[in-house]
Amino acid sequence: MNIYDIAKEAGVSIATVSRVLNGSENVRDLTRQKVEKVLKKYNYVPSAIARGLMTNSMKTIGIVTIDIRNLYYANVAHTIEQALRIIGFNSILCNTGYDIEQKIGYLRMLTEKKVDSVILVGSTFRDPLLDKPVLEISKQIPVIIVNAYYGYPNTYSIQCDDRKALEKFVEYLAHRGRRNFLYLYDADTFSGNLKLEGFQKAASKHGNIAGIHLIRSGIDEAANKTKELLRSGILFDAVLTSEDLTAIGVLQGLRENGIAVPEQVSVVGYNNSILSLCCHPLLSTVDSRMEDMGKLAVKVLHQVLSGERAENSIKIAPQLIFRQTT
Amino acid sequence: MNIYDIAKEAGVSIATVSRVLNGSENVRDLTRQKVEKVLKKYNYVPSAIARGLMTNSMKTIGIVTIDIRNLYYANVAHTIEQALRIIGFNSILCNTGYDIEQKIGYLRMLTEKKVDSVILVGSTFRDPLLDKPVLEISKQIPVIIVNAYYGYPNTYSIQCDDRKALEKFVEYLAHRGRRNFLYLYDADTFSGNLKLEGFQKAASKHGNIAGIHLIRSGIDEAANKTKELLRSGILFDAVLTSEDLTAIGVLQGLRENGIAVPEQVSVVGYNNSILSLCCHPLLSTVDSRMEDMGKLAVKVLHQVLSGERAENSIKIAPQLIFRQTT
């Protein structure tokens, strides 16, 4: 069933059918009704593919991220998908994992499918090996990157000021009498480095750096590292992390050693995920405002696709969340 | 830049270009090289839209679920997306929320975009109001439903035996001396009812039903309900739930009242999410094997799309996970 069948049965031309399908004004009411009757009769659904071939757009955008199982990415992806739907776009979801070839493969697929834009979620997409593919794509369609920055034309970036978040939390803890700051992180990325810099700057200014350790992501990894550090006799009274999950591992490591939180040691997570509300004591953390970033990403995209001017780089302020671990 | 431009520059016909693009055998090596050279020169990417118009397939399927921020759905969606990619399909992600109109709207969009199939994730998609839309779609393309069942032709269902999970857990707890069973759940759905039935049957057989309560989803809601029940003097020594998050709320409610887990009360979650590893004590729960369900969904889909016969209904066995709360 296509537009020809409808036209024939309604006794009009395909142009007219197309017009009523697209809500054009220039159709006599009587004609419109004739067509709509047939449309309804067959419950006709036009083919977005054929339309796409003409308009060169499928009203679809690609959301590219590492792994949707990560709460952080899930949140942003969800927000983006919902905001896009409202402005008439659907989302192709791409979980690339950390493999660069996969990332490139997904990018290629998205250009084949002629998406109207690509939204990269996560600072791991700021990678020298991706520079060329991203540059190429950005020549065709706008590229939005959440939590990192590309300097190319037609790329737009939304970031949270991660550096400041760490700085301010260290500062806060120093005011509360903490002196020996430990930092555990699990990602050596663009935004990971910003956090690290913030920690280093503030910790050395307001106290001492008791240690900085890059560990694998996961509760057990963080718990083990904590226990190892405890055994080695390192002194610390505050632990900051790049992710809630890591902080929860720290909590468990401390508990096993009978160390009271926050009395003896303060612990701080990152992302303000639901996890931070599941542990005990409730985790102090940083709200990196992923929902706001997602919404901004779509807002910028909408502006760009509408031909309006849009900010090339937006930075929003994180929010410190004080709960029971500080 | 299209197939004509390539053909002209390579000095061949568009059919030949199409052949090398699709890896056809029937091309002389020399010819192939000529074409490939031009392809590379312009970094040519064929249009999936145009191809789709001919083949009537965009190699895309729709993943329809409530909300990807829910860990359970995120897991299944991720697994499905990955498995699909391997067999050459991409995924349009649809977060419908609970609104029925939205669900229908997404379904309509997916048929417009001519997806090759739709995978419904979650038993909330077994809804009388969706019967007709699902029936209509299933006449066009296969519909897979995870965690529920539709009896229509060309629909396929993957389920976890939720009823048995609850039965077995109650039984286990009874063996360990528990007698007064409480059940808190947050979803009045197809699978929700199965869990409930399992609980009722086993609890009344092996002990007493101390209460069954439908509450809103969330930690606080569960914690408040727990405290309310405690105040009201209801006696119970085991709490089962339909979701880890609810169980964690119960844990917090009990803690506030100084009730020891598992010494005085056992608590059981559902889904074996990462949340169950974040709380203290570590939560006993049910692994509903969403990864396996996701993989099975794609396996069945692959069979169907390949014209093979596939099981219309598959049920897999859940696994009880014993940690510290039982």
Added chain:
DNA sequence: CTGTTAGCGCATTCAG
């Protein structure tokens, strides 16, 4: 092994 031709289903001129 290669080229010609004919659509796929729609949007979009351009006439009338």
Added chain:
DNA sequence: CTGAATGCGCTAACAG
């Protein structure tokens, strides 16, 4: 306000 004609970029016969 409506219709005829054209083409989007590709695949799939069908000839040769």
